[in-house]
Amino acid sequence: MKGIFITFEGPDGSGKTTQIRLLEQHCKEKGYDVVLTREPGGTPISEAIRSLLLDPSHKEMDGVTEALLYAASRAQHVAEKIKPALAKGCIVLCDRFMDSSIAYQGYARGLGDDVRVINEFAVQGTQPDITFFMDLSAAAGKARVAAARDMDRLEQEDLSFHNAVYEGYLQLKEIYSQRYVCIDASRSIEQIAEEIRDRFDNYVLCRNEQE
Numbered sequence: 001m002k003g004i005f006i007t008f009e010g011p012d013g014s015g016k017t018t019q020i021r022l023l024e025q026h027c028k029e030k031g032y033d034v035v036l037t038r039e040p041g042g043t044p045i046s047e048a049i050r051s052l053l054l055d056p057s058h059k060e061m062d063g064v065t066e067a068l069l070y071a072a073s074r075a076q077h078v079a080e081k082i083k084p085a086l087a088k089g090c091i092v093l094c095d096r097f098m099d100s101s102i103a104y105q106g107y108a109r110g111l112g113d114d115v116r117v118i119n120e121f122a123v124q125g126t127q128p129d130i131t132f133f134m135d136l137s138a139a140a141g142k143a144r145v146a147a148a149r150d151m152d153r154l155e156q157e158d159l160s161f162h163n164a165v166y167e168g169y170l171q172l173k174e175i176y177s178q179r180y181v182c183i184d185a186s187r188s189i190e191q192i193a194e195e196i197r198d199r200f201d202n203y204v205l206c207r208n209e210q211e
């Protein structure tokens with residue numbers, strides 16, 4: 001009995017948190033054991049690292065430091081929470097995972113493939129079964145976030161940075177095409193939620209047939 005590991009990825013403001021909560025609700029209605037978690041964070045140690053990373057006053061943070069802190073936070077999260085939950089057969093829904101590091105630090109910060117390498121080390125083989133990619137332009141995402149709340153250190157980066165993040169995701173979608181499910185995130189919340197539920201139900205059905 002192995003659980004299902006589902007990650008949500010996409011630019012800032014593309015609707016990841018909105019949709020992951022709706023999928024969690026759907027899973028609960030179906031009676032599944034579901035664990036909703038987020039990155040960076042998810043455990044006390046990982047959340048402490050998150051505060052360091054996102055603090056808007058930490059303007060001097062070096063890009064390599066940033067990448068290593070994300071990977072360190074993720075290592076703890078996988079070991080303490082994600083891996084044990086999957087071993088118990090839970091459905092784990094994670095708001096951002098290692099693809100965020102590759103898109104933000106690897107592509108947009110220009111740190112390159114080293115970011116993938118340190119993250120492979122951090123996750124020790126725990127990879128998502130499905131990644132819902134919320135496909136929305138950086139400008140549209142930024143407009144949604146700016147309207148809704150104060151922005152953290154990464155969100156305050158300029159639009160060219162966020163465009164590079166988006167381009168990074170488009171590459172990841174090709175590289176990891178087996179697990180990527182591309183969702184047109186410019187539609188209404190309910191339209192998107194319905195497609196995600198359908199894709200999820202279909203995945204569970206196929207997996208049960210294979211077992």
Ligand SMILES: Nc1ncnc2c1ncn2[C@@H]1O[C@H](COP(=O)(O)OP(=O)(O)OP(=O)(O)O)[C@@H](O)[C@H]1O
Pocket residue numbers: 010011012013014015016017018019144145148185186187188189192
């Ligand atoms: N399909 C949608 N259409 C319009 N607005 C939306 C849609 N989905 C989410 N929003 C709104 O856009 C804002 C950002 O959504 P949300 O927080 O879910 O995005 P996110 O991808 O989690 O962002 P972040 O990367 O910053 O965590 C929120 O105010 C949310 O209510």
Ligand SMILES: [Mg+2]
Pocket residue numbers: 016017018095
């Ligand atoms: Mg969010």
